[in-house]
Amino acid sequence: MGTDRALAGLPHAGPVGVFDGGIGSFDMVRRLRAAYPKQDIIYLADRASFPYGSLTEHELLESVSRAVDALVGLGARSVILASNAPSVTILDQLAERSPVPVLGVKPPIAEALRAVQPDGRVAVLGAGMMIDSSALAGYVASEAANVGADEQRVVRVRADELIDLVESGEFLKPAVASEQVRGFLARLRATQEGIRALTLSSTHLPWLAGEFKRVAPELQLFDPADDVVASFASVNGGSREGRGELLCVATASERHTLEEFQGIIEALELDIKPNLITLVGGEP
Structure with a gap:
């Protein structure tokens, strides 16, 4: 080295x-x-x-x-x-x-599920490799069982476009960041009902926490770094x-x-x- x-x-x-x-x-x-x-x-x-x-x-x-x-x-x-x-x-x-x-x-799924009981759903946002992995599927099942929740209340969502937005530095342009986050959430809501919380399960995503709060203040955000x-x-x-x-x-x-x-x-x-x-x- x-x-x-x-x-x-x-x-x-x-x-x-x-x-x-x-x-x-x-x-x-x-x-x-x-x-x-x-x-x-x-x-x-x-x-x-x-x-x-x-x-x-x-x-x-x-x-x-x-x-x-x-x-x-x-x-x-x-x-x-x-x-x-x-x-x-x-x-x-x-x-x-x-x-x-x-x-x-790791995604704080159990914490998020407890926060949106009894029927709210949690979206786990992250890189495609993790979202599509059998390891995450097992982790979701384990975390849901820990709080006595149905694992179907957890939605795994690819957020590669937002990760790339941060890594490229384009998120520093307010108009670009706002448009990207709004579009992402619009697509999420169009396909998934009852989302009440997001886990920002890429270390890039907390850089967008302020934008998420502005665009969707009703959603609870959970940062794995905590x-x-x-x-x-x-x-x-x-x-x-x-x-x-x-x-x-x-x-x-x-x-x-x-x-x-x-x-x-x-x-x-x-x-x-x-x-x-x-x-x-x-x-x-």
Whole structure:
């Protein structure tokens, strides 16, 4: 794995590695920094593997395993896989391989079902790979059973168009974001009745939470990151001895360049500078 001198001086006091295939996982970074101000974080945007939803489960496991190995190599004492699709489909296999604790993000279906009892329905929004997976079907059945609900009250909905909207940075244009969210919800309502709640089950989707609230204030929104942020202290102790340092590293490909990622960062007005790395076995 290649890196540069910018990585050399980071004080590692129990840093956590946070990653996914794009900008979506930075929302998790923001949440962690707010909850644990002294936590040191290594944020990896694995752009060379984006989108995770296009990979087979085998390819996905190999990809996220390389990312975890890279983060551990940089000093991470725990890792958050800030992507719902691999968390639902291959998290257990990843955790068995990892030398450090790994947390994932999964749709908060039971919580949403409890909130819309007795007959409201929940739409799980996410990447197509997760939505179509047998792993999610099993997870939905388990979560519904946990609260004594009919699993038919849970609707699985592909939201790839909204994920791409965020990853491209186009969501920063208010008119574009509003049109896309309105169209998405109109199509959802035309095919599914009784939707009372949405789970934002891609780490990209919380970037659109404000738009969802403006377009459909009657819908309850559930963010999978909530459970991870709440449980993180028990895994990593909150690392209160840290200094609140943030290191950003990124992979790149011909399709998704470092310059493209830097442009999105600047458009979001984030004060971070990505350092280019190459994951062992990954794309250069």
